Amino acid sequence: MATETAVEAPVAQPAEPVLTVRDLSVSFYVDGEWFPAAVDVSYDVRPGEVLAIVGESGSGKTQSSMSLIGLLPPNGRAYGSAMLDGRELLGMSPGRLRHVRGKEVAVIFQEPMTALNPVYTVGFQIVETLRTHFPMGPKEARARAIELLTMVEIPEPERRFDSYPHQLSGGQRQRAMIAQALACDPRLLIADEPTTALDVTVQAEILQLMRDLRTRIDSGIVLITHDMGVVADLADSILVMKDGRVVEQGTAEQIFANPQHPYTRSLLAAVPHLGAAREERVVVTEPEPAAAASEPVDDRPVVMEARGMVIEYPGRGRAPGFRAVDGVDLTLHQGEVVGLVGESGSGKTTIGRAVVGLLPVSGGSLRVAGVDMVGASRKDLAPLRHQVGIVFQDPGSSLNPRLPIGESIGEPLMLHTGTKGAELSRRVEELLDQVHLPRAMRNRYPHELSGGQRQRVGIARALSLEPKLLVADEPTSALDVSVQARVLELFQELQREHGFACLFISHDLAVVEILSSKVAVMHQGKLVEHGATEQVVHAPQHAYTQRLLAAVPVPDPAEQRTRREARAALLAQAAHEQDEIERAALARESAARLDGIGEDRVPPNAL
Numbered sequence: 001m002a003t004e005t006a007v008e009a010p011v012a013q014p015a016e017p018v019l020t021v022r023d024l025s026v027s028f029y030v031d032g033e034w035f036p037a038a039v040d041v042s043y044d045v046r047p048g049e050v051l052a053i054v055g056e057s058g059s060g061k062t063q064s065s066m067s068l069i070g071l072l073p074p075n076g077r078a079y080g081s082a083m084l085d086g087r088e089l090l091g092m093s094p095g096r097l098r099h100v101r102g103k104e105v106a107v108i109f110q111e112p113m114t115a116l117n118p119v120y121t122v123g124f125q126i127v128e129t130l131r132t133h134f135p136m137g138p139k140e141a142r143a144r145a146i147e148l149l150t151m152v153e154i155p156e157p158e159r160r161f162d163s164y165p166h167q168l169s170g171g172q173r174q175r176a177m178i179a180q181a182l183a184c185d186p187r188l189l190i191a192d193e194p195t196t197a198l199d200v201t202v203q204a205e206i207l208q209l210m211r212d213l214r215t216r217i218d219s220g221i222v223l224i225t226h227d228m229g230v231v232a233d234l235a236d237s238i239l240v241m242k243d244g245r246v247v248e249q250g251t252a253e254q255i256f257a258n259p260q261h262p263y264t265r266s267l268l269a270a271v272p273h274l275g276a277a278r279e280e281r282v283v284v285t286e287p288e289p290a291a292a293a294s295e296p297v298d299d300r301p302v303v304m305e306a307r308g309m310v311i312e313y314p315g316r317g318r319a320p321g322f323r324a325v326d327g328v329d330l331t332l333h334q335g336e337v338v339g340l341v342g343e344s345g346s347g348k349t350t351i352g353r354a355v356v357g358l359l360p361v362s363g364g365s366l367r368v369a370g371v372d373m374v375g376a377s378r379k380d381l382a383p384l385r386h387q388v389g390i391v392f393q394d395p396g397s398s399l400n401p402r403l404p405i406g407e408s409i410g411e412p413l414m415l416h417t418g419t420k421g422a423e424l425s426r427r428v429e430e431l432l433d434q435v436h437l438p439r440a441m442r443n444r445y446p447h448e449l450s451g452g453q454r455q456r457v458g459i460a461r462a463l464s465l466e467p468k469l470l471v472a473d474e475p476t477s478a479l480d481v482s483v484q485a486r487v488l489e490l491f492q493e494l495q496r497e498h499g500f501a502c503l504f505i506s507h508d509l510a511v512v513e514i515l516s517s518k519v520a521v522m523h524q525g526k527l528v529e530h531g532a533t534e535q536v537v538h539a540p541q542h543a544y545t546q547r548l549l550a551a552v553p554v555p556d557p558a559e560q561r562t563r564r565e566a567r568a569a570l571l572a573q574a575a576h577e578q579d580e581i582e583r584a585a586l587a588r589e590s591a592a593r594l595d596g597i598g599e600d601r602v603p604p605n606a607l
Helices: 061-069 094-100 122-133 138-151 170-181 200-217 228-234 252-257 262-269 289-294 348-355 378-386 405-417 421-434 439-443 451-463 481-498 509-515 533-538 543-550 557-601
Strands: 019-030 033-045 050-054 076-084 105-108 188-192 220-224 237-242 245-251 302-313 322-333 337-341 363-368 388-391 469-473 501-505 518-523 526-532
Touching: 019 061, 033 061, 033 076, 033 220, 033 237, 033 245, 050 061, 050 228, 061 076, 061 105, 061 188, 061 220, 105 170, 122 138, 122 170, 138 170, 170 200, 200 228, 200 543, 220 228, 228 252, 228 557, 237 252, 237 262, 245 252, 245 262, 252 557, 262 481, 302 348, 302 501, 322 348, 322 501, 322 526, 337 348, 337 509, 348 363, 348 469, 348 501, 388 451, 405 421, 405 439, 405 451, 421 439, 421 451, 451 481, 481 509, 501 509, 509 533, 518 533, 518 543, 526 533, 526 543
Parallel strands: 050 220, 050 237, 105 188, 188 220, 337 501, 337 518, 388 469, 469 501
Antiparallel strands: 019 033, 019 076, 237 245, 302 322, 302 363, 518 526
């Protein structure tokens, strides 16, 4: 009798969850009453899985995650269940939690500048983490820290080991924090807005790094973000939160392709999508490289004009000076919005600060509202303060925490125009109306407002003197998508109403496409491309602009995979071209050296 010898392959069972959360609730005690921040949140995170928790400000996504490792403020409490590899985290003693934090559960915080200790070098802080959890000597810990800095691709890791946080760029600080978080190979990584303030190229590199790391150490990752492009790029599953409750949960493909809840649909609709504004612009059928040089004449008054502008930071001690902006030509007309884009260190923020007189111009020329900025003294710049405003990236740090917002908005009016009393109060209320904030908020302090509300206060303050030119430095980068959409609508409305010129500095090319009529692309201090938005965004001529656009994540998992592959191909091509250039240079150098040797061997009387 024949017997069956073929044995069916066992079906692969899903791995046991690293983290199991059931009915997690978080509340805060305020004015004698408990207010819920998260209610009945449940999810699982498996090894190598990325769970994205999304929602607007105040939805409870951050507080529910911070409660897992006891990082709630003193007036907060958490209850329910959160099991890490079978151990209950909620209610764990502080002593045991200290051993869990960093070693088994690590956190990448939103703002590395505030999360890293400013008085210690980044290397010391990584070494401290290692020696807290492992029996390591100083030499061994230093070697491991440099290995981690190398792994997260920080340039010159041995030198950067001894750098303080303020000596690193935003992308480098974020990488240093990731190195610290991964020092102990944690089982669970909580990434709270890890790419919010990063430009698109650095963001793409950080996302690629996290993608590689999750496969290398097989950790579960909880990604807290408002950037749906990042979610599409990295997440396996998505949890959508609103008002502290989970309103939708599923795989990334399900949520993006067929969102069920109205809030999820509205959240996705609010995301600025690169190319979404294309149909609203005049399409250039065959853009040519010379198009920027033959632009139609704009007869509107010139508000800002730079010709061969050079901005340098002086050297200190043995450190040489640094040329941040090199030979930039840029013109801005009345009522025009020009988007200035580029990666960290490209010089775009430096230009913005020079335009408002916060940095001196070293060479070339720069005229702003009729004022020559080269060699200008404080007295020369005094008239400019009425005509130029600036909106900073972080309104929380740019507003005085000791002043109510009404006083912050009215301060420029009082200082520059002498407005006081009832007239000042009336103007403050008008400005609050223009930015769609209730007048009753004038007596609140900045910490009592949400991020979007603080940004509106920053815009109202910048517009209080009705400037001819507004410099907007990353004004929406830290806002969630729904708040960002409202702030952008407000910005467009105010720009139409007041007619000010605007230099809009941003790393979000989708936002720049919506707002700007022209785009200027900075790379390593030079202006590499400048032209109409349609031409630059959809038919870029410079290789760097092409790589920059390829790095922009889009809120569509399938399209994002295609874009990621295209970017990898562009980077591979650029690396190949660089190798060819270096190889040719070495060949020329070797040939020149051989020619020199041959000449030396010829006897003097041979000729």
